[in-house]
Amino acid sequence: AQSVTQLDSQVPVFEEAPVELRCNYSSSVSVYLFWYVQYPNQGLQLLLKYLSGSTLVKGINGFEAEFNKSQTSFHLRKPSVHISDTAEYFCAVSDGGATNKLIFGTGTLLAVQP
């Protein structure tokens, strides 16, 4: 069975500082990895995805993530955060099976302070 672990429930950071949100997964098959963002009182928006190819994936709003198969990780990074990046970030894995359902992590609240 697949699972996703986001060890940090909350990450406080000052504006313009770099940030890394950690995600580790477990899967016995090929995986497809996603990061979604949920702004307050809104739905889930895709930030970026890894399906195959280059292990460094760039997404929207200046975010990027690196797929590391040996460490089973897919950490999300941004070199300089803004107040507007304050949101809940969810890492998710799909087995790429017929239904392509997503298994989500517990989420990390990124709290950007001025």
Added chain:
Amino acid sequence: EPEVTQTPSHQVTQMGQEVILRCVPISNHLYFYWYRQILGQKVEFLVSFYNNEISEKSEIFDDQFSVERPDGSNFTLKIRSTKLEDSAMYFCASSDRGMNTEAFFGQGTRLTVV
């Protein structure tokens, strides 16, 4: 930009009542999903739907739940007899292909059972 729309945004219902949550997926999409997020917890897969039938469902999706695509555009989730523990945010999602594709999420319906 096409989007998944959900109605209502917030529904309050009494315990034991039936509730129907409505979703309009993106028009050319073929795969449809319901997820739920209990307050403070992670997003959980409920059910996937393809070719007018359920393709996969989770343990949460018991006999109290049903899904339907009644008219080729709407996708509904019905809870027959709501319980307090059904209180959650329910997200609808759709994708154009099952495998290796991004799922687009709606804004969610917050269901409160009193």
